[in-house]
Amino acid sequence: MGIMDAPPKDLTLDLSGRTLADVPVPSGREEEWRFTPLRRLGGLHTLESAASPALTIDAPASVTVTQASVDAPDFRPTDRLAVAALELSSSMTLVRVPADTSLAEPIVIAHRGDAVTASVVRIEVGTHARATIVIDVTGSGSHTAAVQLVAAAGADVSLLQVSDGDRDQVYAAQHALRIGADAVVRHIAVTLGGDVVRLVTSAQYDGEGGRLDALGVFFTDAGQHHEHRLFVDHDAPHCTSDVQYKGALQGEDAHAVWIGDVLIRAAAIGTRTYEMNRNLVLTEGARADSVPNLEIETGDVASAGHASATGRFDEEQLFYLLARGIPLVEAKRLVVRGFIGDLVARIPVATLRDRCMARVEQRLGDQDPRFAFEDAE
Amino acid sequence: MNMSTLEIRGLHVRVNTDQGPKDILKGVDLTVRAGETHAIMGHNGSGKSTLAYTIAGHPKYQVVEGSITLDGVDVLSMSVDERARAGIFLAMQHPVEVPGVSVSNFLRTSVTAVRGEAPKLRDWLKEMRGAMASLQIDPAFADRNVNEGFSGGERKRHEILQLELLKPSFAVLDETDSGLDVDALRIVSEGVNRVRATGKTGVLLITHTSRLLTHIPADFVHVFSDGRIIHEGGMEVARTIDAQGYEPFVGARA
Numbered sequence: 241m242g243i244m245d246a247p248p249k250d251l252t253l254d255l256s257g258r259t260l261a262d263v264p265v266p267s268g269r270e271e272e273w274r275f276t277p278l279r280r281l282g283g284l285h286t287l288e289s290a291a292s293p294a295l296t297i298d299a300p301a302s303v304t305v306t307q308a309s310v311d312a313p314d315f316r317p318t319d320r321l322a323v324a325a326l327e328l329s330s331s332m333t334l335v336r337v338p339a340d341t342s343l344a345e346p347i348v349i350a351h352r353g354d355a356v357t358a359s360v361v362r363i364e365v366g367t368h369a370r371a372t373i374v375i376d377v378t379g380s381g382s383h384t385a386a387v388q389l390v391a392a393a394g395a396d397v398s399l400l401q402v403s404d405g406d407r408d409q410v411y412a413a414q415h416a417l418r419i420g421a422d423a424v425v426r427h428i429a430v431t432l433g434g435d436v437v438r439l440v441t442s443a444q445y446d447g448e449g450g451r452l453d454a455l456g457v458f459f460t461d462a463g464q465h466h467e468h469r470l471f472v473d474h475d476a477p478h479c480t481s482d483v484q485y486k487g488a489l490q491g492e493d494a495h496a497v498w499i500g501d502v503l504i505r506a507a508a509i510g511t512r513t514y515e516m517n518r519n520l521v522l523t524e525g526a527r528a529d530s531v532p533n534l535e536i537e538t539g540d541v542a543s544a545g546h547a548s549a550t551g552r553f554d555e556e557q558l559f560y561l562l563a564r565g566i567p568l569v570e571a572k573r574l575v576v577r578g579f580i581g582d583l584v585a586r587i588p589v590a591t592l593r594d595r596c597m598a599r600v601e602q603r604l605g606d607q608d609p610r611f612a613f614e615d616a617e
Numbered sequence: 618m619n620m621s622t623l624e625i626r627g628l629h630v631r632v633n634t635d636q637g638p639k640d641i642l643k644g645v646d647l648t649v650r651a652g653e654t655h656a657i658m659g660h661n662g663s664g665k666s667t668l669a670y671t672i673a674g675h676p677k678y679q680v681v682e683g684s685i686t687l688d689g690v691d692v693l694s695m696s697v698d699e700r701a702r703a704g705i706f707l708a709m710q711h712p713v714e715v716p717g718v719s720v721s722n723f724l725r726t727s728v729t730a731v732r733g734e735a736p737k738l739r740d741w742l743k744e745m746r747g748a749m750a751s752l753q754i755d756p757a758f759a760d761r762n763v764n765e766g767f768s769g770g771e772r773k774r775h776e777i778l779q780l781e782l783l784k785p786s787f788a789v790l791d792e793t794d795s796g797l798d799v800d801a802l803r804i805v806s807e808g809v810n811r812v813r814a815t816g817k818t819g820v821l822l823i824t825h826t827s828r829l830l831t832h833i834p835a836d837f838v839h840v841f842s843d844g845r846i847i848h849e850g851g852m853e854v855a856r857t858i859d860a861q862g863y864e865p866f867v868g869a870r871a
């Protein structure tokens with residue numbers, strides 16, 4: 241079945257207020273499920289109960305972290321997994337950054353998974369506050385997470401999701417972003433591990449002049465399924481969204497899916513939007529699906545565009561590098577580093593930049609010590 | 618001094634095409650010693666690039682018979698990158714683009730592989746910039762992606778830049794002269810001549826005209842036809858080909 245057979249999309253898919261009882265279990269034929277291997281979801285799509293994961297939260301002193309009852313009426317779940325997270329979690333982790341504070345250190349929410357769990361995290365960043373939040377997922381098990389970020393007017397927030405679980409982990413999350421007037425939200429997805437990772441990022445604007453930069457870097461290895469779905473809902477004037485995802489794939493049945501939906505509603509005059517996904521397929525047997533989709537309901541758009549391309553590291557490029565004495569593993573490193581390097585450089589936490597690059601290079605093969613260059617220029 | 622010798626004996630090479638296997642090289646014998654310069658001239662499609670690719674180890678070309686050795690060591694059993702590290706260099710007729718990889722990064726990685734250790738960054742930058750300057754390559758090329766958007770002539774210069782940095786014991790230059798303007802031909806030839814002057818490199822030039830050989834005099838000129846060398850001589854062979862084409866050699870054989 242090709243992309244052309246797809247049923248029409250419902251970009252406004254909004255399951256707000258719905259319960260598991262009235263959201264049908266997906267069959268796999270639905271538009272939002274047609275790429276996902278349901279059988280490998282560890283039962284997340286049929287979930288009836290779940291434990292709470294142990295989240296370790298490390299936050300600067302000015303940040304308050306509390307456990308509260310689940311209360312996120314403004315969270316718009318787009319699929320059954322997010323509904324499950326909201327309904328089955330016994331409590332919600334509430335993280336608050338007061339107005340006008342500027343955090344020197346990131347807030348780190350470490351999620352070392354096991355068992356079958358569901359969680360809700362709500363992060364509120366006050367007006368004109370500056371904060372960086374890292375959600376660092378490792379371990380195994382199956383998880384569904386609902387993460388909400390509310391960035392108040394003028395806030396400047398970076399939210400990083402690192403999906404770096406063991407090879408048997410199933411991790412599904414929806415990140416619902418609310419971007420205040422003139423706020424800047426950087427959303428960064430680094431997806432490396434797991435058996436299945438499905439990350440839905442939805443964004444809405446609460447006022448004029450908000451900006452979203454959504455970056456993603458993924459490395460999808462043999463047998464892994466990495467799915468990134470973005471839905472940017474432009475409903476306020478003069479807002480910006482810039483989505484840039486790059487991924488490298490290698491090995492038999494490595495499968496990456498990128499869906500980029502952008503809706504510009506009638507009220508969203510003067511919108512600027514651009515979305516890009518580029519994939520680099522390093523070997524036979526790996527597959528990347530990339531579906532950008534832009535719907536415009538206003539005649540007054542400042543700029544709108546999208547680009548999607550999947551390239552292959554071909555035999556002739558490889559031969560050229562080998563013929564210059566460069567061993568296979570180093571040749572792949574050189575090419576992958578060159579391909580994702582610009583986005584990795586934009587990860588705002590240095591330790592994560594290094595970890596991302598190190599993990600990718602490790603996946604490409606063991607480093608030959610001769611090629612450990614000193615980097616300072 | 619390390620005097621290397623590349624020996625090709627009875628080389629038969631086949632390529633798999635959509636129409637089935639096709640024999641291209643039909644018994645090539647050639648010996649190139651360090652310090653010598655050999656030229657190969659021959660019709661389009663006679664198998665010159667096939668010979669060059671086979672020496673470098675391109676997987677498309679299957680050796681069905683014969684041997685290639687470098688100082689007595691079997692080259693055919695080496696992988697492509699091992700051959701390069703053993704001192705074999707191929708300046709390609711059509712160098713490919715490698716998106717995302719900058720020239721400086723590429724060169725440094727290659728030099729590190731071939732020399733067996735990473736050059737110190739400061740020394741390396743000086744060496745690379747010096748080599749680029751002597752080939753009149755704009756320093757801005759260091760930050761561009763390998764061959765991406767390079768003109769034909771720029772690609773050829775970039776190949777010779779690699780030749781100068783890698784200092785191989787044996788180099789095949791596959792039509793490095795084609796597509797070069799007169800000034801570029803002179804600059805590129807000077808680069809090749811600097812390498813020749815060391816006396817440590819054996820050079821095999823594949824070319825269509827004697828234009829290149831006026832800048833880089835060859836010790837031996839071989840006429841290539843239908844997958845083998847059919848005539849061997851000195852510079853007078855190149856002049857005969859310029860004046861009369863391949864007829865005198867092909868005719869003499871038939």
Ligand SMILES: Nc1ncnc2c1ncn2[C@@H]1O[C@H](COP(=O)(O)OP(=O)(O)OP(=O)(O)O)[C@@H](O)[C@H]1O
Nearest residue numbers: 632633634641660661662663664665666667668677
């Ligand atoms: N991969 C391939 N598939 C099919 N045919 C091939 C392949 N590689 C080479 N050939 C054929 O082998 C023959 C020799 O090709 P080769 O490129 O070696 O010629 P050449 O002497 O370098 O020619 P030119 O002077 O045009 O560069 C040609 O007929 C060519 O079409």
Ligand SMILES: [Mg+2]
Nearest residue numbers: 665666667710
């Ligand atoms: Mg050729």
